[in-house]
Amino acid sequence: MLEKTYDPKNFEEKIYASWEEKEYFKPNMNKNKEAFAVVIPPPNVTGVLHMGHSLNYTLQDILVRYNRMLGKNVLWQPGTDHAGIATQMVVERNLAAEGITRHDLGREKFIETVWQWKEKSGGTICKQLRRLGASCDWSRLRFTMDEGLSRAVRKIFVNLYKDGLIYKAKKLVNWDSKFMTAVSDLEVIQKETVGKMYYYKYPIKGEENEFVHIATTRPETMFGDTAVAISKDNEKLKHLIGKECIIPIINKAIPIVADEHADPEKGTGAVKITPAHDFNDFEVGKRHNLPLVNILNPDATLNENTPFEGMDTQSARKKTIETLESMGLMDKIEDHPMVIPYGDRSGVVIEPLMTDQWFVDAPKLAVEAMRVVENGEMEFVPKTYEKTYFEWMRNIQPWCISRQLWWGHQMPIWYGPDETIFCEENEEEALVAAEKHYGKKVELRRETDVLDTWFSSGLWAFSTLGWPDKSEFLDTFYPTSVLVTGFDIIFFWVARMMMMSMYMMKKVPFKKCYIHGLVRDEHGQKMSKSKGNTVDPMEIIEKYGADALRFFMAAMETQGRDINISESRIQGYRNFATKLWNSARFGEMNECVFNSDFDTAKVSHPVNKWIIEKVKQTSNELTENLNSYRFSDSANGVYQFVWGSFCDWYIEMIKPILYGEDEQAKAETRATFAWVLNRILIILHPFMPFVTAELWNNYHSEEDIINAQWPAKENVDENAIAHIDWVIELISAIRSLRAEMNLPAGSKLTAYLQGANEQSANNVNQFANIICALARLEKIELYNGDITPDMVQTVFRENTVLIPLKGIVDFAAERERLQKELAGLNKNLESYARKLNNPAFVDKAPAAVVEEERRRQAEALENKAKVEEALQRIVGL
RNA sequence: GGGUGUGUAGCUCAGCGGUAUGAGCACUACGUUGACAUCGUAGGGGUCACAAGUUCGAUCCUUGUCACACCCACCA
Numbered sequence: 001m002l003e004k005t006y007d008p009k010n011f012e013e014k015i016y017a018s019w020e021e022k023e024y025f026k027p028n029m030n031k032n033k034e035a036f037a038v039v040i041p042p043p044n045v046t047g048v049l050h051m052g053h054s055l056n057y058t059l060q061d062i063l064v065r066y067n068r069m070l071g072k073n074v075l076w077q078p079g080t081d082h083a084g085i086a087t088q089m090v091v092e093r094n095l096a097a098e099g100i101t102r103h104d105l106g107r108e109k110f111i112e113t114v115w116q117w118k119e120k121s122g123g124t125i126c127k128q129l130r131r132l133g134a135s136c137d138w139s140r141l142r143f144t145m146d147e148g149l150s151r152a153v154r155k156i157f158v159n160l161y162k163d164g165l166i167y168k169a170k171k172l173v174n175w176d177s178k179f180m181t182a183v184s185d186l187e188v189i190q191k192e193t194v195g196k197m198y199y200y201k202y203p204i205k206g207e208e209n210e211f212v213h214i215a216t217t218r219p220e221t222m223f224g225d226t227a228v229a230i231s232k233d234n235e236k237l238k239h240l241i242g243k244e245c246i247i248p249i250i251n252k253a254i255p256i257v258a259d260e261h262a263d264p265e266k267g268t269g270a271v272k273i274t275p276a277h278d279f280n281d282f283e284v285g286k287r288h289n290l291p292l293v294n295i296l297n298p299d300a301t302l303n304e305n306t307p308f309e310g311m312d313t314q315s316a317r318k319k320t321i322e323t324l325e326s327m328g329l330m331d332k333i334e335d336h337p338m339v340i341p342y343g344d345r346s347g348v349v350i351e352p353l354m355t356d357q358w359f360v361d362a363p364k365l366a367v368e369a370m371r372v373v374e375n376g377e378m379e380f381v382p383k384t385y386e387k388t389y390f391e392w393m394r395n396i397q398p399w400c401i402s403r404q405l406w407w408g409h410q411m412p413i414w415y416g417p418d419e420t421i422f423c424e425e426n427e428e429e430a431l432v433a434a435e436k437h438y439g440k441k442v443e444l445r446r447e448t449d450v451l452d453t454w455f456s457s458g459l460w461a462f463s464t465l466g467w468p469d470k471s472e473f474l475d476t477f478y479p480t481s482v483l484v485t486g487f488d489i490i491f492f493w494v495a496r497m498m499m500m501s502m503y504m505m506k507k508v509p510f511k512k513c514y515i516h517g518l519v520r521d522e523h524g525q526k527m528s529k530s531k532g533n534t535v536d537p538m539e540i541i542e543k544y545g546a547d548a549l550r551f552f553m554a555a556m557e558t559q560g561r562d563i564n565i566s567e568s569r570i571q572g573y574r575n576f577a578t579k580l581w582n583s584a585r586f587g588e589m590n591e592c593v594f595n596s597d598f599d600t601a602k603v604s605h606p607v608n609k610w611i612i613e614k615v616k617q618t619s620n621e622l623t624e625n626l627n628s629y630r631f632s633d634s635a636n637g638v639y640q641f642v643w644g645s646f647c648d649w650y651i652e653m654i655k656p657i658l659y660g661e662d663e664q665a666k667a668e669t670r671a672t673f674a675w676v677l678n679r680i681l682i683i684l685h686p687f688m689p690f691v692t693a694e695l696w697n698n699y700h701s702e703e704d705i706i707n708a709q710w711p712a713k714e715n716v717d718e719n720a721i722a723h724i725d726w727v728i729e730l731i732s733a734i735r736s737l738r739a740e741m742n743l744p745a746g747s748k749l750t751a752y753l754q755g756a757n758e759q760s761a762n763n764v765n766q767f768a769n770i771i772c773a774l775a776r777l778e779k780i781e782l783y784n785g786d787i788t789p790d791m792v793q794t795v796f797r798e799n800t801v802l803i804p805l806k807g808i809v810d811f812a813a814e815r816e817r818l819q820k821e822l823a824g825l826n827k828n829l830e831s832y833a834r835k836l837n838n839p840a841f842v843d844k845a846p847a848a849v850v851e852e853e854r855r856r857q858a859e860a861l862e863n864k865a866k867v868e869e870a871l872q873r874i875v876g877l
Numbered sequence: 878g879g880g881u882g883u884g885u886a887g888c889u890c891a892g893c894g895g896u897a898u899g900a901g902c903a904c905u906a907c908g909u910u911g912a913c914a915u916c917g918u919a920g921g922g923g924u925c926a927c928a929a930g931u932u933c934g935a936u937c938c939u940u941g942u943c944a945c946a947c948c949c950a951c952c953a
Contacts, residue, residue, distance in 0.1 A: 006915080195952075215953050229953095267953040278952080338952050384881075388948075391880065395949080487948090522889075524946085555901090556890080560882075562946090564889060568902050575915045586912035632891070636900070651912070659911080732919095739919035745908050776910075776918095831896060840933035841895095849895055849934095856896080 002588055002698060006581035008545025008574075012690040015697075016130050024706045025135045027075040029476070036067040037075045037477035039461050039510075040136060041485045041493070045080035045143060046087050046121050049128035051519035051527065051565060052486060054537040057134045058553040059516060059631060060484045064135055065686040066626050067481075069710035075477050077464050078129070078136035080122065082145045084453040085179060085187075085345045088407040091117050107406050107448075114407050128538060133546050133689045135706070140473075142464045144456040145409070152463035153456050154412040154425045156504055161413075161423040165361045165503070166401070168421070172282045173400050175353035177300030178346035181404035182357050184452060185397060186491055188350050190339045197336035198321060199268065200329050202228065202245040205253050212237070212245050212256060213331060215267035217338055218277075219324070220316040222247055223306040224295040227273040229259035229284055234269050249307055249323055257288045276354050292354055300351055313349075358402035358411065358449065362499065366393045369498035378498065378508040381629050382559040385490065385515045392491050399496075401452045408450030415445045458496035461509030483510040487517060514629055517562035524564050535565050547688035548574035554687050555639065557631035576639060577691045580680070583647050584695045587673050590658050594674040594699050605657070605665055607770070608672040609717070610724035611650045614641065615679050616714045617721070622683055623713065638684055646680065649728055656769045674699075682708045726760070726797075727767050733796040734775040737803065740817050741792055741810065745776065752783030752791075752802040760799055789873050794821075795863045811874050818871050825864045832857040 003010065019025065027035075038060050043053060060076065068074040091114050092102055102110040122143075129136065142149060160166040173182040198219045201211035212228055225247055230237045244253045261284050262271045275285025276292040285292065297303045301312050308316040324330045341350040370393050372378050373386060380386045402411065414422045414430040420437060422444065424430040434442050456463070461483075465474040479501075485494060494513055501509035520526055521533040528534065540549050551573040556563045600612045618641040625634040650673075657669045678696075685692040685705050696705040734751055743749065753764055761782055764771070771780050783802060787793065791802045792814055835841045835853055842850055 005913090190949095190951085193952095197953075217952050262953080269953095271953050280951085280953090336952090339950095340952060388881070391949075491948095518947095524889085558891065561890085566889060566902080569889080571915080572901060575913095578915045579913065582913035582916090584912085589912070636891080640900090647913085648917085652910095652917095655911080735918060736920090739907075742907085745910085745918075773910085828896065835895085835934075838933060842933080844933045845895075853895080 002581070002585050002695070004585075006578040006691070008547060008577070008690060009542075011694045012133075012546055013131070015690055015693050016133065019135070019693075019704075019706060020130070020138065022704070023139070024704065025076065025137045026139060027073050027137065027476075029472075030073050033071060033073040035075070035476050035481075036064075036070075036072040037077065037480040038064055038482060038484065039077045039464055039480055040079060041483075041489070042079045042081040042142075042144065042457065042460065043125045044083040044086055045118055045125070046083070046090055047125050049125060049132070049537050051535055051537055053125075053129075054132060054549060055516060055519050055553045055557065055563060056484060056486065057129060057132055058550045059514070059557060061132075061134050061550075061689075062554060062626075062631065062634075062686040063482065063484070065689060065706070066710065068135070068706065069682070069685070069708055071709065073476065075140075075473070076134070076136045077140055077142070077477075077480075078126070078134075078138060079142035079144070079460070079464055080125065081453065081457060082118075082143065082408065084403060084405055084408040084450065085181075085183075087114060087118075088405055089179070089345060091407070102406060110406050131538070131541060131546060133550060135689070140464075144453070144460075148466070148469075149456060149459070149463045150409055151425070152459050152467055153409045153451065155468045156459060156500065157412055157451075157455075158423050158425050159504065160360065165364060166358060166423075167361070168356060168358050170354060170356050171359070171400075172276070172279055172352045172354055173357050174341070174343075174350045175298070175300075175355065176343040176346050176348065177298065177351060178343065178348040179405060180298045182353075182355060182400050182402060183343060183350070184400050184454075187344050188341045189344045190341055193338060193340050195336050195338045195340070197267075197334045199331035199333070200324050201331060202247060202272075202329075204240065205244040205246055207243075211329075212240055212270050213268040214270050214272045216272055217336060218313075218317070219320045220302065220306075220308070220313055221274045221277050221295065222272060222320065223250055223302075224274045224276050224293040225254055225272045226275060226285065226290040226293055227254050227288060228256045229262040229271045229273050230256060230269065231260055231262045231264050232258040233260075234262070234264040236264075237269050240270070248327055248329055249320070255288075257284075257290075259284050259287065277352050279352055282352070294354055296351060296353060298353075300349075313351075357400050358413075359398040360401050360455075362396045362399040365499035365503055366396045366495075368502040369393060369495065372498070372502060372508050378510065379512050381512055381514045384560060385487065385513075388487070388490060389495065393495060396495075399452075401455050402449040403452055404448075405450050408453065409456060410450050411447045413447035415447065417442055454492055454496050457493055458500035459504070461497055461501055462505055467505075478505065479508050480510045482512040482514055484514045484516065487515050490515065512629075515560075516557060517560070519563050519565055522564055522566055524562070527565075535567070540567070540570060544570050544574040545577065545690065547577050547691050550689075551576065551635060551639075551687050554631045555635035559629070576643065577688060579643055579647055580684070580688075580691060581695070583642075583651060584677060584698070586651055587677055588698070590670060590673070592670040592673040592677070594678050595671055598671050598675045600672075600675065603668060603672055605668055605672075606720065606723050606766070607650070607653045607657070608669055609720040611646065611676050612672065613717050613720045614645050615676050616711075617716045618645075619679065619683055619711045620713055620716065623710070626686075635687055638680075638687070642680055642684070646676065650676070652774055653724075653727075653770050656773045660769070679711065681705060682710065723763075726763055727771060730763075730796055730799075730801070731771055731774045733794050733801055734771075734777070734803075737792060737794045737801065738776070741803075741805075741813060743803075743805075748776065748778040749803050749805075750778050751775070751780045752804070753780065753796075754783045754787070754800040754802055756782055756799050760797070787870070787873065792817075793866070793870050795866050797859075798862075800866055815871065815874060818867050818874075822864065822867050822871070825860050825867065829857065829860050829864065832860065 064074055064076045174188050176183050195217055197215055197217055199215045201213045204210040204212060228245055230241055232238055240256050241258045243256050245256055246253055261280060273281045273284050275282045275290050276294045293305055295302055295305050301310055302308045302316045308319050343350050412423060412425055416434050422430040422433045424433055430444055434444055461480055462478055465471060465478055467474055497509045525533060537549060548570050552570045603609050603612060618637060621637050622634055654669050657665050681692040681696050693705050764780055764782060768780050787802060790806060791804045793800050793802050832853055
């Protein structure tokens with residue numbers, strides 16, 4: 001027996017636990033079945049579920065459950081990411097609360113602490129995923145720092161290194177002074193700010209009172225200047241080229257060089273060149289063979305190459321300006337809008353810094369990664385993201401993969417006594433290689449840098465399946481079927497997976513890549529803790545159930561758009577679950593028992609035929625929509641069918657049958673109801689797994705809905721649908737008439753149908769009880785008599801529906817209603833006439849369109865005549 | 878500066894070369910009829926941003942304009 005009210009708290013968690021216990025999420029490994037695999041975008045192991053996750057995992061679970069019901073061999077591979085910087089940051093913050101830094105602990109002890117923390121809090125996100133209903137194969141849970149995955153990382157690193165695709169170089173990199181590590185271009189975010197532009201001058205060497213005026217936003221970097229550049233086309237200043245100028249305060253002479261980087265239109269036309277601290281200047285420096293002077297310590301304080309050693313950049317800037325001012329060298333200071341780079345995790349200003357770092361030759365790896373998208377081996381859905389992907393890939397820069405952090409995969413690099421590099425999968429092999437190289441045993445020193453987190457994520461599609469070992473899973477499920485992820489990590493992750501997979505596996509990591517948008521707040525604002533507009537999915541689940549949240553996500557997911565969270569809408573989908581629940585209760589009360597032998601072909605009652613054909617039609621459309629990743633169309637189609645067709649019409653129409661005397665019709669209707677409800681549960685299950693399972697379990701004792709068979713494409717009898725649609729339209733017409741004439745809902749009326757053709761006459765006779773029940777009529781009859789002034793009328797197809805009111809007609813209201821109807825008809829007639837009187841239209845438009853237009857015109861004309869007659873009759877009354 | 882999207886009902890958004898049967902919420906009126914008030918019935922509400930072009934026909938295609946959003950690049 002079902003509870004009177006739908007309360008997801010009563011069963012959601014219980015059902016999930018039983019699924020997991022029965023190991024339903026494991027692939028069936030049936031070799032005769034098509035394989036379908038999805039690897040989860042691994043959440044940060046220490047993270048908690050947010051709305052973006054809810055969307056991402058819901059979409060995947062829909063696809064996974066759908067494919068499982070298609071009978072495929074389905075794997076949803078779960079796992080979590082060690083998230084280098086993010087995790088280290090959290091743990092360091094915890095330590096800071098106790099007044100300790102990671103340096104107090106030392107590397108080994110610190111890493112141990114991180115592992116402990118991972119063990120303690122790492123399970124949260126997985127628990128929350130279960131709560132959402134995600135049907136991953138938890139027995140295969142992976143973590144990017146697992147032994148197996150770490151081995152994969154080392155192996156591919158060694159391969160890349162030996163192929164010359166990983167190299168060490170001293171380069172200008174983005175330096176994060178908080179974490180004291182290099183970061184990649186992607187981890188730098190540019191922020192608009194209003195800063196200052198400082199104008200000052202350098203004296204020309206050997207000249208009295210001659211200066212070169214320069215402008216900069218970072219005056220403190222002047223101690224690292226090794227030249228001033230001027231364009232050779234700069235008529236005003238080109239006479240200075242070749243001379244030298246003096247950096248004040250430190251009294252250092254630097255050359256004035258000719259370089260096109262100095263735009264005569266910008267600033268003063270002369271640019272100070274600081275090759276060690278600016279990407280553009282670095283290039284200029286290379287062109288002119290300028291020395292590099294590093295002026296910063298790793299923590300972004302000024303170093304011994306400056307007079308302000310130990311000061312942070314802001315203080316040094318102030319001090320520099322003051323000193324220049326006192327020397328009479330300042331020209332002016334102006335407000336200046338500019339863009340400043342910040343570390344996306346640390347929030348501090350990123351400084352370009354010369355350091356030794358490791359790089360992946362991304363431009364080379366990008367070639368294959370682009371080719372397989374060009375030739376369609378991997379397809380983006382929606383297709384438009386392909387452009388974003390290509391755009392980035394074409395302009396890709398070497399990828400800086402070394403991080404001076406502690407938490408992460410330590411690079412498999414060892415240095416010999418003379419700094420010779422040995423890159424091997426483990427220390428033993430490195431030692432062997434070194435012995436061979438030196439001709440004797442030597443001590444090696446391991447590289448302390450760790451890898452960018454995204455390096456290991458890039459291997460995810462095959463490392464989780466067992467690579468580098470031989471594995472049945474790898475053979476069966478690679479390449480995976482589809483990757484579902486947000487557009488914000490196309491570069492971070494999708495692109496890297498493509499590059500790494502093509503390099504190592506020579507096959508795409510996934511055949512399709514479904515890209516979804518961001519989840520925003522109700523008004524389209526980005527959700528953030530600082531704005532205070534975040535919505536916690538766990539609270540939503542607590543309040544409305546996981547099914548409601550999932551259905552919301554599916555219903556809102558239209559390709560290429562962000563989703564605005566809307567609690568009222570989620571509530572609406574909870575109501576939908578309630579509606580479904582109550583319809584099942586209706587079935588239970590009326591002894592509608594599911595019978596697997598039920599044969600839809602033997603059904604005879606038109607109402608039953610109608611709902612059977614409708615549900616087949618809905619299933620067909622749903623299958624098509626799911627196959628083309630049209631989530632919102634999928635969800636909305638089922639929603640409309642369940643609420644609109646099944647609940648609003650079918651249940652109401654069968655009440656007269658179920659409460660009637662015809663036992664055979666009753667039996668057939670009960671069986672039909674149960675069959676249709678069963679079908680609804682199946683097709684709704686990927687979207688709302690919990691409520692469908694709970695209702696299913698109410699009458700299936702053996703089989704579980706998870707393994708229920710998804711309906712194959714079926715032929716739909718359109719006539720059976722049209723038959724009852726006629727009844728529905730008639731009832732709607734009568735209800736409309738009643739409401740507009742303000743006829744009390746309780747009043748039992750008689751309706752006449754005038755001008756009925758044979759078909760309509762049959763319908764009225766056959767469905768009189770249904771029509772009367774739903775339109776709240778005493779009786780409905782065919783009528784051939786005259787229309788009298790006390791009748792109100794409405795036109796329905798070829799018929800006129802008449803309701804005699806025996807003196808209670810409100811003629812004013814009736815006149816108003818008829819006039820409104822007439823105005824509508826006239827408007828339509830104008831439009832038809834405009835088209836049909838246009839010879840070009842009749843000539844060139846497809847015949848079917850012209851025919852349809854003619855039919856509409858004829859019908860409207862007929863209706864108009866009837867309405868006009870009606871108006872005539874009540875003139876003066 | 879380069880790119881990609883988006884402007885449709887009060888709000889949030891679907892949709893489509895052939896009258897916008899648009900959806901949910903909100904709104905108005907009526908309603909407790911033996912699943913459901915987490916409900917039912919009926920209804921109001923739109924020059925589909927603007928302009929030009931293509932077309933028999935444009936909200937939909939093309940171009941331009943305006944507005945907004947996002948991505949990439951750029952610290953003179």
